[in-house]
Amino acid sequence: MLIKNIDLVPINGKDEVIRNTNIYIKDNEIIHIGEIRDDIEVERIIDGKHKIAMPGLINSHTHIGMSLLRNFADDLPLHDWLTKKIWPTEANLTSRDVYWGSLLSMVEMIQGGTTAFCDMYFFMDEVGNGLEESGMRGVLTRGLIEDEGAKRKLDETRELFKNYHGKGNGRIKVMVAPHAPYTCSPDFLKESFKLAKELNTGIHIHLSETRKEVEDSFNLHGKSPIRHVYDLGLLDIHTIGAHCVHVDDDDIEIIKEKGLIPVNNPGSNLKLASGFAPIDKMLKKGIPVALGTDGSSSNNNLNMFEEINLASIVNKAVNLDAVSVPAIEALKMGTINGAKALDLEKEIGSIELGKKADLILIDTDKPHLYPHHNIISSLAYGVQASDVDTVIVDGKIIMEKREIKTLDVEKIKFMAEKHAKDLVNR
Numbered sequence: 001m002l003i004k005n006i007d008l009v010p011i012n013g014k015d016e017v018i019r020n021t022n023i024y025i026k027d028n029e030i031i032h033i034g035e036i037r038d039d040i041e042v043e044r045i046i047d048g049k050h051k052i053a054m055p056g057l058i059n060s061h062t063h064i065g066m067s068l069l070r071n072f073a074d075d076l077p078l079h080d081w082l083t084k085k086i087w088p089t090e091a092n093l094t095s096r097d098v099y100w101g102s103l104l105s106m107v108e109m110i111q112g113g114t115t116a117f118c119d120m121y122f123f124m125d126e127v128g129n130g131l132e133e134s135g136m137r138g139v140l141t142r143g144l145i146e147d148e149g150a151k152r153k154l155d156e157t158r159e160l161f162k163n164y165h166g167k168g169n170g171r172i173k174v175m176v177a178p179h180a181p182y183t184c185s186p187d188f189l190k191e192s193f194k195l196a197k198e199l200n201t202g203i204h205i206h207l208s209e210t211r212k213e214v215e216d217s218f219n220l221h222g223k224s225p226i227r228h229v230y231d232l233g234l235l236d237i238h239t240i241g242a243h244c245v246h247v248d249d250d251d252i253e254i255i256k257e258k259g260l261i262p263v264n265n266p267g268s269n270l271k272l273a274s275g276f277a278p279i280d281k282m283l284k285k286g287i288p289v290a291l292g293t294d295g296s297s298s299n300n301n302l303n304m305f306e307e308i309n310l311a312s313i314v315n316k317a318v319n320l321d322a323v324s325v326p327a328i329e330a331l332k333m334g335t336i337n338g339a340k341a342l343d344l345e346k347e348i349g350s351i352e353l354g355k356k357a358d359l360i361l362i363d364t365d366k367p368h369l370y371p372h373h374n375i376i377s378s379l380a381y382g383v384q385a386s387d388v389d390t391v392i393v394d395g396k397i398i399m400e401k402r403e404i405k406t407l408d409v410e411k412i413k414f415m416a417e418k419h420a421k422d423l424v425n426r
């Protein structure tokens, strides 16, 4: 495939824009960027006029089955939201609910330029099936809340790993997901860690999301949630830490020392009034903070361009510093830092030779994107999810001219609506 005459934001560490270039893709790999090459045989040409190419966005923390609970429990703080509304409803979830809710989310993510995500939820084999169908890339993590069925849940993760890790031409990975230090005892956290080690994979966990969580942790363990999991040895393997909102300097030192990847979820943190993570401070210390939407019940969408915008502009206001989290840093959070979170840095997150062809084309011929002074600014502050024209994952076009090629969007909307209504009335 050749993408011809396109402006490229490669996110290759040089913070550059390459104007009017050409991208060649063979199978699932980027094989050439630059001048037209007559020696490369091309089956398919995409015209890049009025378009920007950039790496596909990476949603590093979400609960995609929760789209069935969108607009269902709003204007509540996290603790009440979870305990009074979400958990009682999730207790009635079926595998089919999660399948259709997850497909609905995949449609929304593809349409908004997200090519990969890390999901923590229930019935994760259904999310795996959806991933195979949609052509997206994803990390499946079966969320583990400790109760009398805890051992069975760990066994389910082992099964999930056996059945899905590496599937879809390597597009699917599996990690272990103890939900949070406040829902898992120290012993269970250690069991989860042991399993991740046995499977040679990573951990995905919520950490330090609210002030209450941190205060409770000090009362119970005499330390912060991050110091707590550190002392348990949990951070000795690759760990994705969702939220990390209420972190002090000691926590930040641990994050840096252990290579924990924090995932900022600005939309969800703002809506649940959890606070705002000190991402500027962490980024300046060289910590590759990634970006996520959280579930669409607390956000209420899966729009990564909105998160990129929020991560940048809210930090500026919070820090009273317009230079804080500049556009390029926010774009890195949604791309290359996400690849680091998913432990896929060698494969995705930037458009470079040898990397997998996971990229998106943005239509810049829109009134709200004129004039085209600064492409990086435009991507962070102006581009809307609806400006995404084409989505390519693993070298395959899964959306072209906004038409999704892999999924039946009308059927998915119908089935998701039906399952959502059934679920809340069950």
Ligand SMILES: CSC[C@H]1O[C@@H](n2cnc3c(O)ncnc32)[C@H](O)[C@@H]1O
Binding pocket: 063, 078, 082, 086, 087, 090, 120, 121, 122, 142, 143, 144, 145, 179, 206, 209, 268, 294, 295, 298
């Ligand atoms: C056990 S599967 C994952 C579990 O997490 C819940 N959840 C969704 N959003 C959040 C959040 O912001 N903090 C903590 N937990 C969250 C979800 O409803 C599932 O029960």
Ligand SMILES: [Zn+2]
Binding pocket: 061, 062, 063, 206, 242, 294, 295
């Ligand atoms: Zn979450």
